[in-house]
Amino acid sequence: MLLLLLLSASSSTMASNSKETGIRADTSTLEYVHSIWRHGDRTPAELLSLEDIRKWPEGIGELTEEGAxxxxRLGKWLRRRYGEWLGDFRRDTIYIRSSDYNRTLMSAMANMAGLFPPKRPLTPGINWQPIPVHTRPKATDKELYEDAKCPMAELEMSKQWKSKKADGIRKKYARELAFFAEKLNLKNMELKVTWAIYDNFFCEQQHNIPWPKWMNSTLFSRVTDLYNEVSQLDFHTETLRRLRGGTLLEEILNRFKDKINGNLGENAKFYAYSAHDSTIAALLATFGIFYEIYPKYATCLLVEMHKLQNETRIIRVFHKNETDIDRLIEYSIPGCSPPCTLQKLLEDLSRYFPSDWETECGLTSNFEFVYLVIIFGLLTATICSSTMFLLEKYKKKQKFSGEDTVPMLNVDDSD
Known part of the structure; x- marks a missing residue:
């Protein structure tokens, strides 16, 4: 009976359209893989108190030794799944892209050390080989950087905070929210703050840093539930999927097409994104896959393209959402019954591909407005300067003309 209860509890953390599967990939038909992983263990991304910085000598939001x-270990796990198919490291076989954070860049390097162990030491005592990791500035990284400026997405998220679902969460956890508002001296206790509360206490728990006397495991369990429920507000509207998840999904599916068309080269097999929990969550939501547990440290999503005998390409989605645990699940993609073809997926999900992301975000119009304001300001300044110059010139002319008609000496005409 206890075993059945445990299995039931375990399965409840999985999406309803999923099944557990084996670790090794079906390489008989495998043609190309995208792997999207979350960085490893880190320090808190935002502190609840400035005094807490003393607890984290690495700094804020930085990868720890355990995270590396x-x-x-995740790289070694990927080696178990794809090793025979990938072979040794080749520059034309894999491509690694990271968001522009220390923790994701370092995670990518550590992952590659596990995925591609060197055949021989780089130099005596250094059993490692360098593998390139690419990145791009946060400001232009709309695929991996959740906070990339997008006014329309921010507006949509503000609506989520005011939604009935958000109100339901506030009501359900009213006691906990009031308690934390008092203990942390938060005048305006908003739902968006709960992730920072969870994050700080989770990081402290992972590193055996004592909690305040008022925090205990029972309360932290409630905080964890609150965090996971609040996280489900992210990316769960059509607009948020299109603006926050659609760009990455479009890039992935278009790369599959490029592989089919030969644009990636014959040897290209594996493209990885070293990113964040929000990256995985946004991509899953855009697929239409909903989760109960937000992506954990050093876990990954795998999107595979398989080539059948009739040349049909099918897409399979796998999720390893347990840190250092082998358990892997496969999702059925909603609206695309197995075998889900790439063509069918493109037809179903292309509605999430922004035709012009900057314009849809409201960035282009803002830029044009700012541009017009600048032009108007310069024009106004030029007119004012010109007017003042002409007036000054006119005054000088009048003054000079008046002095010329007055004699320097006051001569009496009668003399």
Whole structure:
């Protein structure tokens, strides 16, 4: 009976359209893989108190030694799944892209050390080989950087905070929210703050840093539930999927097409994104896959393209959402019954591909407005300057003309 209860509890954390599967990939038909992983263990991304900085000598939001080790082990796990198919490291076989954070860049490097162990030491005592990791500035990284400026997405998220679902969460956790508002001296206790509360206490728990006397495991369990429920507000509207998840999904599916058309080269097999929990969550939501547990440290999403005998390409989605645990699940993609073809997926999900992301975000119009304001300001300044110059010139002319008609000496005409 206890075993059945445990299995039931375990399965409840999985999406309803999923099943557990084996670790090794079906390489008989495998043609191309996208892997999207979350960085390893890190320090808190935002502190609840400035005094807490003393607890984290690495700094804020930085990868820890354990986080690097987790990613190394994830790389070894990926080696178990794809090793024979990938072979040794080749520059034309894999491509690694990271968001522009220390923790994701370092995670990518640690992962590659596990995925591609060197055949021989780089130099005596250094059993490692360098593998390139690419990135791009946060400001232009709309695929991996959740906070890339997008006014329309921010507006849509503000509506989520005011939604009935958000109100339901506030009501359900009213006691906890009031408690934390008092203990943390938060005048305006908003739902968006709960992730920072969870994040700080989770990081402290992972690193055996004592909690305040008022925090205990029972309360933290409630905080964890609150965090996971609040996280489900992210990316769960059509607009948010299109603006926050659609760009990455479009890039992935278009790369599959490029592989089919030969644009990636014959040897291209594996493209990885070293990113964040929000990256995985946004992509899953855009697929229409909903989760109960937000992506954990050093876990990954795998999107595979398989080539059948009739040349049909099918897409399979796998999720490893347990840190250092082998358990892997496969999702059925909603609206695309197995075998889900790439063509069918493109037809179903292309509605999430922004035709012009900057314009849809409201960035282009803002730029044009700012541009017009600048032009108007310069024009106004030029007119004012010109007017003042002409007036000054006119005054000088009048003054000079008046002095010329007055004699320097006051001569009496009668003399």
């Amino acid at each position: 080790a987790q990613q190394y």
